[in-house]
Amino acid sequence: MNFAHTNAASDASPAVVYPDVIALLSADHRKAEALFAQYEQTKESITPHQKFELAKKVCGELLIHMAIEEGIFYPAVRRAIRDDELMEEAQDEHESAKQLIIQLGEIQPDDPLFDSKIASLADQIDHHVQDEESVMFPKVLVSDVDLIELGKELLEAKNNMRTRLGLPVEQVADEDFSQRSFYFAEASHSAESGMGQR
Template sequence: MPTTSKSNATPARKSPAKSATKAAGPDAITLLIDDHKKVKKLFKEYEKLSKKEDIDGKVDIAHQICEELTVHATVEEEIFYPAARAAIHADDLLNEAEVEHATAKDLIAQIQEMSGDDPMYDARMKVLSEYINHHVEEEETEMFPKSRKAKMDLEGLAVEMMERKEELMAELT
């Protein structure tokens, strides 16, 4: 009988530990999706300020968008994409994502060098927004589901990604 009660006690201890681990924080994909949502909101805010012709306001938001996207892309390229590449074996999908990042970074660099009253400023922001929406759609409908199916260590990746994101954000301030 003592053996039975020990085996009954062990699963009871493991179960709360597992749920506590999951409750401790989001997984890597949830973090990335949260970033996507944040940037979408910022793009909407940019559009409102642009319509009001609030140059200073839209430039502030544009710089925030550029910083968020730069940090997000770096974390994906350094941590998430290599793990996904090893787990899902979808080189075409990941190669395309990296090319999209490179193009977005080029647009970001152009925007950061421009004056907010430049007639091309809003156009570049619009193209960046559309480009990011396309990229996000592919990640969320193709790459992320494949990554979940592959049973990647998404919780472990999340911890690594959050640490790296904090480092990158600290470098920007």
């Protein structure tokens, strides 16, 4: 199976490898985990302002991620895998994370509650990511969803949103893909061997 689409127009231009949708979303998950870990590791030594900036960054990334999942990925998956219960659970988990993000916005970063809200958000996201990667994604991998087309669509929507918010757009290059394809192979194996089935 070929998981990547390369548009190498000529030898002179660098090849762009578009991510399949699973690779794109998984990369977002790793990014959020890294930001939460950074917060946890530095919270005792950074200023309230730095805490606020870090929290703003992770919440912004999560909101963009949830928006593209809800707007494009979940509807496509819902049609393809026909598991409404799973999709509603995922949507509920998003709503709960959004509530925590709203609550976080009402607390000053020098309030001890700020750290505990971030920790709760990290826990909730961790649980949600595990559900997606171990249950939902394996089902998507064996469905008839066009992973590359959907990946392109999500990347475009994500970059439109990032541009509107003044954030740098994301480019995907060969080296990124080679790292992600390992997860993809693992997930395919899980799906085919019946692991991750509900």
